[in-house]
Amino acid sequence: MKIIRRGTLRAALVTSVAVTALLLAGCSGANGANTANGSGAGSDSTAASGPWSYKDATGTTVKVDHTPKRVVVLNDIAISFIEYGLKPVGTFGQLTMAKDARFKGLDTDGITQLGEAYGDIDLEQLAALKPDLVVTSVYPKDEQGTLDDTQPGYGFKDLEQQKQIQAIAPVAQVEWGGKGEDVITTIADLAESLGAKESTVATAEKRFDAARDDLEQVTKEKQLSVVSMYADGDGAYVTRPSDEPTLQMYSSFGVDLVNPKPKGFYWGIYSWENAGQITGDVILLSQQGYQVADLEKQPTFADNAALRAGQVHSWTFPALDYASQADYMQQLTGWLEDSKQLS
Structure with a gap:
């Protein structure tokens, strides 16, 4: 049975991203996705042209004075962005793109690999990319979905490294827990706020x-x-x-x-x-x-x-x-x- 997940509520949330924070809950595929450097917003994109804000899983409201175009993303989410027609400028995670089977068939040309293993993020290389935004995930620590604010976001070695990254660009964290379809919706909405075409997401859906x-x-x-x-x-x-x-x-x-x-x-x-x-x-x-x-x-x-x-x-x-x-x-x-x- 078809489950109604998005539609008018999603559209309303994404369209209002320039003036209100998105309230969002929160790790290879269509090879024909159109990609471009930066966010690659299309004619049916719901991204706004003014200030951008996003309330992430930790309750932090991340603000940028324009829709982020140069985005560095944890590989779990970078794959999704690429599938939706966005191209991050950099990625990091447990595996390199070359070793991660999920990247097979995806256009990774021009994406900088910022490390070889978990927590291995070249900060000088990151700064050189001049990112507007860094996106990662955060895992709950128990069945109740409790987030541990004493631990860094996923992919970061420790809190000190996270602070160093935040000094380069604001960091948004997506919750990687709970219902899978909720996380999918969260990431799709975030991608659209950054310029993904609504039609691309709808086709994938x-x-x-x-x-x-x-x-x-x-x-x-x-x-x-x-x-x-x-x-x-x-x-x-x-x-x-x-x-x-x-x-x-x-x-x-x-x-x-x-x-x-x-x-x-x-x-x-x-x-x-x-x-x-x-x-x-x-x-x-x-x-x-x-x-x-x-x-x-x-x-x-x-x-x-x-x-x-x-x-x-x-x-x-x-x-x-x-x-x-x-x-x-x-x-x-x-x-x-x-x-x-x-x-």
């Missing part, structure tokens, strides 16, 4: 709706359990679906996502001695950390049914925009169609 319908259909036809996990030398980490916006959204679309047994927020952590407790018909394995060949070397996990059946697929943490999610849901639908129940 239609693709999202179609992909959602296909995913809902396959979950009704096939009773399959799905595990989202990350692994490294210390053990296996199974994502708690309710604490990850994308997985929360997939659960609402009917995907049977496995809840980890160990207590804790976001992750259920299994030592390799206990990794045999992880069960599911399909595994979504993080693009970071151990991959299939590494899992096959773990004595307590090598006989995992999904691993033995070849039902392991890459979990890229698809960006929370309509286009990226449409692409990943199409892939997930295909994987589920081709998978069999193992238990």
Whole structure:
């Protein structure tokens, strides 16, 4: 069933961005998006030409005397901006654009990579870009969605680095928690306020709706359990679906996502001695950390049914925009169609 998410309320919020703060709640796709240096506002853009302000997830109202054109963005959100026709001048995050599968097929020409790893941000390089705005995310610290103001925004090494970045350009933080569709709407509204074309977003939303319908259909036809996990030398980490916006959204679309047994927020952590407790018909394995060949070397996990059946697929943490999610849901639908129940 079509869910009304945007429409007139969204338009009213974005249009008024020049005079009031947007009240917003808050981590590869359409390759045909039109991009340009700066924000690339189009004829149907809802960006205002005067002063710009934005009330971010921390309650801070970020103000710029013009619509920001030179924007540096955390890679999770940079992908979404590119999909919506905006081109950041710089990006940072856990992975470089070259190593992040989500950037495959996207136009990254002219975007400066500001570091090689999490917290690795070249401040001199950042200053040289003369950004109008830096955009990152902030994660809740518990199931209640509490934000920890003693910690820096995501991608920043520490509060001292965050202060140094804020001395170069104002920083806006988007909440990466709660309902996935709410985060998607937040990012779409922010992108439109910065110059993304409303028609570009609307086209992506239609693709999202179609992909959602296909995913809902396959979950009704096939009773399959799905595990989202990350692994490294210390053990296996199974994502708690309710604490990850994308997985929360997939659960609402009917995907049977496995809840980890160990207590804790976001992750259920299994030592390799206990990794045999992880069960599911399909595994979504993080693009970071151990991959299939590494899992096959773990004595307590090598006989995992999904691993033995070849039902392991890459979990890229698809960006929370309509286009990226449409692409990943199409892939997930295909994987589920081709998978069999193992238990």
